[in-house]
Amino acid sequence: MPELPEVETMRLQLKKYLVGHKITSVEVKNRKTFQGDETKILDVKILDTRRFGKVSVIDLANGRSILTHVKLTGQYIYRGPNLKNPSKLSNKVVGGVPGPHTLVVFNLDRGGKLYYNDVRRFGWIRIEKTEDVEREKFIVKLGPEPFKDLTLEIFKSILSKSGRPIKIVLMDQEKMGGVGNIYANDALWLAAISPQQPANNLQPEEQKKLYEAILTVLKAGLKYGGASELAFVTPDGAEGEYQNHTLVYGHEGEPCERCHKGLIKKFFLGGRGTYLCPVCQV
Numbered sequence: 156m157p158e159l160p161e162v163e164t165m166r167l168q169l170k171k172y173l174v175g176h177k178i179t180s181v182e183v184k185n186r187k188t189f190q191g192d193e194t195k196i197l198d199v200k201i202l203d204t205r206r207f208g209k210v211s212v213i214d215l216a217n218g219r220s221i222l223t224h225v226k227l228t229g230q231y232i233y234r235g236p237n238l239k240n241p242s243k244l245s246n247k248v249v250g251g252v253p254g255p256h257t258l259v260v261f262n263l264d265r266g267g268k269l270y271y272n273d274v275r276r277f278g279w280i281r282i283e284k285t286e287d288v289e290r291e292k293f294i295v296k297l298g299p300e301p302f303k304d305l306t307l308e309i310f311k312s313i314l315s316k317s318g319r320p321i322k323i324v325l326m327d328q329e330k331m332g333g334v335g336n337i338y339a340n341d342a343l344w345l346a347a348i349s350p351q352q353p354a355n356n357l358q359p360e361e362q363k364k365l366y367e368a369i370l371t372v373l374k375a376g377l378k379y380g381g382a383s384e385l386a387f388v389t390p391d392g393a394e395g396e397y398q399n400h401t402l403v404y405g406h407e408g409e410p411c412e413r414c415h416k417g418l419i420k421k422f423f424l425g426g427r428g429t430y431l432c433p434v435c436q437v
């Protein structure tokens with residue numbers, strides 16, 4: 156599932172391409188995906204984009220907002236005058252745009268189009284009043300987030316309150332936002348901490364190392380435009396690159412790049428693929 160770097164990359168590109176456009180009409184091909192009254196978002200300027208955890212928000216000049224959670228396979232693809240040289244569409248956009256998996260089309264002024272594709276159809280788009288956005292239950296419940304309000308002190312206090320495996324705590328979006336499976340794996344490897352270690356067992360030095368490792372891997376994710384592992388593509392139609400730069404994620408059977416002794420092992424923890432070096436992550 157897209158994580159902080161992917162959703163943030165998407166938000167930044169949506170901002171770049173959409174701000175200043177107006178939506179002239181909306182073609183809704185799947186009512187379960189698109190919730191709300193599309194007539195409320197027509198013929199007003201798009202002002203800005205925001206992000207709350209994995210939800211991106213497009214704010215309009217009339218006090219309405221478009222919230223989107225792309226879940227596993229949702230994709231926004233922009234085509235129009237603000238994208239001068241569109242790259243070749245990634246083959247992760249199954250069927251192209253518009254195509255059999257295009258569930259919503261936002262027609263924009265000046266010939267622009269914003270397509271929403273979703274093969275698995277778990278994602279959703281919702282129209283709301285802008286003033287209601289931050290009162291949404293899932294936003295109120297979001298834990299503090301790296302680069303925003305997750306300080307080292309808050310991080311330490313979150314870890315000290317849980318005896319569950321550290322990797323599960325990192326990925327619990329109500330404890331802290333933004334760190335999903337890929338980045339949790341890489342951060343734990345970088346900090347040389349076992350994913351199975353109970354969170355409240357970490358020593359102050361390890362807590363600090365892990366906090367810094369989280370910031371490092373998320374920064375790398377942002378730098379590479381996110382990871383296009385499953386279906387993630389950026390709104391310009393290209394792919395993120397972080398999957399080619401992971402530290403431990405996806406490296407099963409390869410020698411550990413730090414100790415050169417261990418072979419990376421894969422197992423499942425809380426149902427998610429977990430990678431570790433059995434020599435230096437103990």
Ligand SMILES: [Zn+2]
Pocket residue numbers: 411412413414415416417432433434435436
């Ligand atoms: Zn190692």
